[in-house]
Amino acid sequence: MDDLAQSVLVQWRVNGVLHELDVLPGQSLMDVLRDALRLTGTHMGCMTGHCGACTVMIDGRIAKSCIAQAATLPRAEIRTIEGLMGPDGRLSPVQQAFWDEAGFQCGYCAPGMLFSAIELLSETPDPTDAEIDSALAGSLCRCTGYQSLRRAVRAAARALRETP
Amino acid sequence: MTPFTLARPESLEAARRAFAGDAAFLAGGHTLIPAMKSGLRSVETLVDLARVPGLDSIRREGDRLVVGAMARHAAVAASPLVNATIPGLARLAAGIGDPQVRRRGTIGGSIANNDPAADYPAAVLALDAIIETSEGTHAADDFFQGMFATALGDGEIITAVHFRVPHAFAYAKFRHPASRYALAGVAVARFPEGVRVAVTGVAYSVFRWTEAEEALSASLDAELPTLARDDLTSDIHASGEYRAHLARVMLARALAGVRG
Numbered sequence: 001m002d003d004l005a006q007s008v009l010v011q012w013r014v015n016g017v018l019h020e021l022d023v024l025p026g027q028s029l030m031d032v033l034r035d036a037l038r039l040t041g042t043h044m045g046c047m048t049g050h051c052g053a054c055t056v057m058i059d060g061r062i063a064k065s066c067i068a069q070a071a072t073l074p075r076a077e078i079r080t081i082e083g084l085m086g087p088d089g090r091l092s093p094v095q096q097a098f099w100d101e102a103g104f105q106c107g108y109c110a111p112g113m114l115f116s117a118i119e120l121l122s123e124t125p126d127p128t129d130a131e132i133d134s135a136l137a138g139s140l141c142r143c144t145g146y147q148s149l150r151r152a153v154r155a156a157a158r159a160l161r162e163t164p
Numbered sequence: 165m166t167p168f169t170l171a172r173p174e175s176l177e178a179a180r181r182a183f184a185g186d187a188a189f190l191a192g193g194h195t196l197i198p199a200m201k202s203g204l205r206s207v208e209t210l211v212d213l214a215r216v217p218g219l220d221s222i223r224r225e226g227d228r229l230v231v232g233a234m235a236r237h238a239a240v241a242a243s244p245l246v247n248a249t250i251p252g253l254a255r256l257a258a259g260i261g262d263p264q265v266r267r268r269g270t271i272g273g274s275i276a277n278n279d280p281a282a283d284y285p286a287a288v289l290a291l292d293a294i295i296e297t298s299e300g301t302h303a304a305d306d307f308f309q310g311m312f313a314t315a316l317g318d319g320e321i322i323t324a325v326h327f328r329v330p331h332a333f334a335y336a337k338f339r340h341p342a343s344r345y346a347l348a349g350v351a352v353a354r355f356p357e358g359v360r361v362a363v364t365g366v367a368y369s370v371f372r373w374t375e376a377e378e379a380l381s382a383s384l385d386a387e388l389p390t391l392a393r394d395d396l397t398s399d400i401h402a403s404g405e406y407r408a409h410l411a412r413v414m415l416a417r418a419l420a421g422v423r424g
Contacts, residue, residue: 006169025170025210028197048198050343055264064264067197071170072190072212116263137344138262 008071014039015083023070030054030065033080041081043108045140052112052139056080062115064138081111084118093163094118094156103152105143112139117153121160127153166206174215176298176321182211183319189213191234191273194265219272219323222246227329228294229253233272233322237261240271250291252333252421256283256351259337261344272322275307278314278369280397281345285370287327287335289362290351294326311368330355334421336414337365340401347402348410352380352418359384359422361415366407367395376415384423388415 007022045053057079120135171182187209199205219234241258274284298321330353337349346365358381361373379386396404
């Protein structure tokens with residue numbers, strides 16, 4: 001084995017845009033998104049997979065990008081929080097519901113809360129409070145006390161059910 | 165993180181060969197990667213097992229439910245076969261960590277790590293499982309050997325866990341609200357010859373609660389014993405005395421799940 005870590009060429013479609021990048025073992029997906037692609041909406045929090053602020057979607061499933069190793073993803077479809085708004089710049093229905101119900105305060109946990117809510121509502125259109133709590137469990141919020149997050153997810157569920 | 169070489173082998177044999185010097189296998193990474201970032205662990209070679217084919221299969225073989233080492237917690241939780249065969253095992257998997265962790269974490273990674281508060285080791289021990297590896301097999305009773313310690317040798321790769329299908333199985337845990345690990349977790353499996361009880365979260369390693377097994381094997385309505393050990397964990401989250409109390413409460417809850 002070489003003494004020096006070897007770089008790996010990866011091909012990612014990030015929010016619909018194809019990128020070819022050289023990444024190094026030890027670089028997390030979060031490192032590359034923030035440093036190489038300047039997508040700083042993916043937040044750097046605990047760095048240990050607990051807080052959820054770095055949550056993105058990899059191939060349609062939510063994941064903590066501080067743990068996912070960039071070099072283990074030769075090809076991937078990645079969606080970050082920057083990819084949630086529509087092409088016209090309007091907030092997506094889930095973002096709008098979080099805005100309306102004060103689901104954001106400082107906004108640090110927003111990537112994790114939004115992606116967790118989106119994944120929950122794609123499978124469970126009318127979730128109970130217990131299902132909401134369980135779905136959001138991978139993200140920590142230190143502002144809202146969680147009540148407004150629950151309200152935001154309920155409002156998002158109503159909005160998505162009403163828009164075909 | 166100190167620099168390392170990443171190997172992404174496409175066969176079990178290649179994975180064994182790639183493991184050289186100070187190396188580690190990568191499964192879900194939710195324990196190993198934070199340990200590497202914080203400097204608790206450094207490796208020269210990280211061997212990613214994601215490309216080794218066949219390690220994530222879930223199947224029935226006779227009186228055994230076989231769960232591949234790279235089966236993700238979310239896959240076990242959603243598996244129709246697991247839900248039909250050992251539904252309590254699917255529920256256990258659904259309660260590990262959080263949604264993101266369940267999409268990445270694997271059963272092989274969990275038991276190879278043998279965190280003293282992890283959920284899967286309790287199920288593996290209560291369900292009298294056989295751990296299949298690249299080198300052979302281990303009985304669950306011999307596999308867990310203390311805090312973060314197992315019978316695995318250097319470079320030995322877990323390939324599957326063969327659970328013995330019981331009459332009934334249930335797991336109850338009192339979860340730490342932040343880490344979501346067990347402050348106390350009790351797994352109860354009812355077999356033709358008796359009851360097996362395994363406890364996690366309360367001591368240095370998962371263990372069989374023999375007093376509870378003897379009492380419940382005589383009668384499921386037996387009076388529940390009090391957990392008495394001299395190695396109960398006491399830390400900022402809970403005293404040993406409180407963990408022992410919780411273990412008895414979790415035993416009662418798990419027992420309710422195996423009465424049938």
